[in-house]
Amino acid sequence: MNYPLTLAQMLEHAHRIHGDKCVQTVLPNGEMHRYTYAALYERVKSLANAITELGIQRGDRVATYASNTYQHLELYYAIPCIGAVLHPLNIRLSAVQLAQIVHEAEDKLIFVDGAFSEQFGDLRNKIGCKRIVRFNLMPADTDTSYEQLLGEAEPTYTWDIQDENWAMGLCYTSGTQGEPRGVLYTHRSMFLHTLAVNQADVFGLTEADVVLPLVPMFHAMAWGLPYACMFAGADMVLPGPKPTCLADLIAENDITVAAGVPTVWAKAYPDLQRRRQDISSLRRVIVGGEAMPSTLIEAYEKELGVEVCHAWGMTEMSPTGTCSKLRGTHQNLSDAKKWDIKAKQGRPVPGVELRLAAEASTSFTELPWDGETVGEVQVRSPWTASRYYKSEPTTEHFTADGWLRTGDLATIDAEGYMQIVDRAKALIRSGGESISSIALETALLKHPRVLEAAVIGVPDEKWGERPLAVVVLTPVGAECNTRNGFSLFPDQIPNRTEEALRGQLAAEFPKFWIPDRFVFVDEIPKTSVGKSDKRAILGMFVSTGNSDLP
Ligand code: AMP
Numbered sequence: 001m002n003y004p005l006t007l008a009q010m011l012e013h014a015h016r017i018h019g020d021k022c023v024q025t026v027l028p029n030g031e032m033h034r035y036t037y038a039a040l041y042e043r044v045k046s047l048a049n050a051i052t053e054l055g056i057q058r059g060d061r062v063a064t065y066a067s068n069t070y071q072h073l074e075l076y077y078a079i080p081c082i083g084a085v086l087h088p089l090n091i092r093l094s095a096v097q098l099a100q101i102v103h104e105a106e107d108k109l110i111f112v113d114g115a116f117s118e119q120f121g122d123l124r125n126k127i128g129c130k131r132i133v134r135f136n137l138m139p140a141d142t143d144t145s146y147e148q149l150l151g152e153a154e155p156t157y158t159w160d161i162q163d164e165n166w167a168m169g170l171c172y173t174s175g176t177q178g179e180p181r182g183v184l185y186t187h188r189s190m191f192l193h194t195l196a197v198n199q200a201d202v203f204g205l206t207e208a209d210v211v212l213p214l215v216p217m218f219h220a221m222a223w224g225l226p227y228a229c230m231f232a233g234a235d236m237v238l239p240g241p242k243p244t245c246l247a248d249l250i251a252e253n254d255i256t257v258a259a260g261v262p263t264v265w266a267k268a269y270p271d272l273q274r275r276r277q278d279i280s281s282l283r284r285v286i287v288g289g290e291a292m293p294s295t296l297i298e299a300y301e302k303e304l305g306v307e308v309c310h311a312w313g314m315t316e317m318s319p320t321g322t323c324s325k326l327r328g329t330h331q332n333l334s335d336a337k338k339w340d341i342k343a344k345q346g347r348p349v350p351g352v353e354l355r356l357a358a359e360a361s362t363s364f365t366e367l368p369w370d371g372e373t374v375g376e377v378q379v380r381s382p383w384t385a386s387r388y389y390k391s392e393p394t395t396e397h398f399t400a401d402g403w404l405r406t407g408d409l410a411t412i413d414a415e416g417y418m419q420i421v422d423r424a425k426a427l428i429r430s431g432g433e434s435i436s437s438i439a440l441e442t443a444l445l446k447h448p449r450v451l452e453a454a455v456i457g458v459p460d461e462k463w464g465e466r467p468l469a470v471v472v473l474t475p476v477g478a479e480c481n482t483r484n485g486f487s488l489f490p491d492q493i494p495n496r497t498e499e500a501l502r503g504q505l506a507a508e509f510p511k512f513w514i515p516d517r518f519v520f521v522d523e524i525p526k527t528s529v530g531k532s533d534k535r536a537i538l539g540m541f542v543s544t545g546n547s548d549l550p
Helices: 007-018 037-053 070-081 095-105 114-127 146-152 187-197 220-232 246-253 262-274 294-303 335-343 437-445 492-506 534-542
Strands: 022-026 032-036 061-065 085-088 109-113 131-135 167-174 180-186 210-213 235-238 257-260 284-287 307-313 320-324 353-357 375-380 404-412 418-423 427-430 433-436 450-460 464-473 481-483 486-488 517-520
Touching: 007 037, 007 070, 007 187, 007 220, 022 037, 022 070, 032 037, 037 070, 037 146, 061 070, 061 095, 061 114, 070 085, 070 109, 070 220, 070 235, 095 114, 095 167, 095 180, 109 114, 114 131, 131 146, 167 187, 167 220, 167 433, 180 187, 187 220, 187 320, 210 220, 210 246, 220 235, 220 257, 220 307, 246 262, 262 284, 262 294, 294 307, 294 335, 307 335, 320 335, 353 404, 427 450, 433 437, 437 450, 437 464, 437 492, 450 534, 464 492, 492 517
Parallel strands: 022 235, 061 085, 061 109, 085 167, 109 131, 210 235, 210 257, 257 284, 284 307, 464 517
Antiparallel strands: 022 032, 167 180, 307 320, 353 375, 375 404, 404 418, 427 433, 427 464, 450 464, 481 486
16 A cells, blocks of 8 residues: 555544543743643644645745744644745844745745744844744743634644655755755654654653653754654643743653753753652663763763663754664673673664765765764655755765765664764764854954854863853964963953954854854964864863863
8 A cells, every 4th residue: 555654644543543542831930831632633634724724735845933832733733734844043043044944945834833933033133024923922022923823713723745755854954165055854754763763662652651852853853852742642742932840841741751961851850859759750761962971971870760762863864863772682781791782872763774884985884883983973764855955966965876974973782772972074963063163263253353263162071062062262462371381371361352352253143153262373283284282172171171161
């Protein structure tokens, strides 16, 4: 049977089989909005009509500027199910970056959460007259009201996705040069990704689960959870636009599975540990976006009795690629060994093929899976991109035989467990988001006082990595003194310059991109080909005890 793999089929299944299951959202005023899948289904049909009435046609991009809410979930279904393309905007990016993204995507319509009205204002000024619809409207808002649109729309809609290869979603990722890169998903790719992550050895969601996706719906499709939960029939609790107490959310809603980046779990741990009894419903946390340290895995598994499901992926992979679960043969290992295995990024999800290639080689040489040899991870799967949006595949990102070059450097052992050891791409990962070191360097070099600049990611307990800028100033009037092998300018000069450089970066990039520290040096170490030697620079800060430099 040639059965179409579309989100409309998934929505119909969720409605027919799991209509009584619940979606709850923490509203901006702290109250809880609660309704069933059946009620969501009815609203999605009205929304589908409303979006069509606004002139949106098959293939048009419709953006969202929102967090994890029931309205965003409705849009996750309504937009693709009329044949248009859901384009969640990453609200953490700066207005300058987002304007570039909206321009490239040619978004026709933007749905905005009123809770972000103020920060959206900057973007709005840059993108000119786009049609805006808002939910969670504030009294002063003059845009079209989401609820009014829904109220006026026809309640019936017949889905008509004629081809499972139609595009359903578009997500942008930070390119290594800082330029945004779009990744387009199809109905088929998202359907298959949903089936894949719902397997027992991956996220393993069931109808009995109550799932709390902390991973934002504006980043990498919230790891596919909005679809995975509803296909499995799990209840969902959406944390809404305002920060809330995680332990309270878990305790009050009997959450069984929660998903978020390691930064979230590290920050929440002391409170969760204090309230162990209250959070006893929690059986599993899904962690990804950056490496989850084995000590934190141990803390969750041993102290809280919560299983850690450590996954790796990329926006380009919908995003899930591997998952670190123990094998049956590992059950007799010591706890310490088990946590070390779980701290690896894990084995490929069925449907995903991995291979290790010699780093930076132009011709492909497959490296052995011996747990020691380091190579670049290359991937292919039915839910991995074969090119970036509006561009032809280049050898920088795709191999001649069509595999995705991830830019992650790893080992793979004989059992198929991948362990990331480094990144070949010039991206710093902070709190699960990418920061382009090259984009920051380019911006720094625009300042007349900067002669050379290198930005590196230094390990950070809270965020995983944080950017640090190493700068050589133009020598005008600069006197130097030397400390720890670095020549430092007298305090007042770098202070003033640092302020100016921070100001320059803040005009272009979001706050979390601004380096925590600026270090002014006489010379930046170089590789044999004259590029900044990032590993040598990192070594100076990490292993030689220079981390207390200014
Ligand atoms: P993004 O497309 O923003 O989701 O970023 C994807 C990148 O995040 C990957 O290429 C990795 O460099 C990094 N990443 C994702 N998951 C993990 C993980 N579990 N451990 C280490 N790095 C990760």
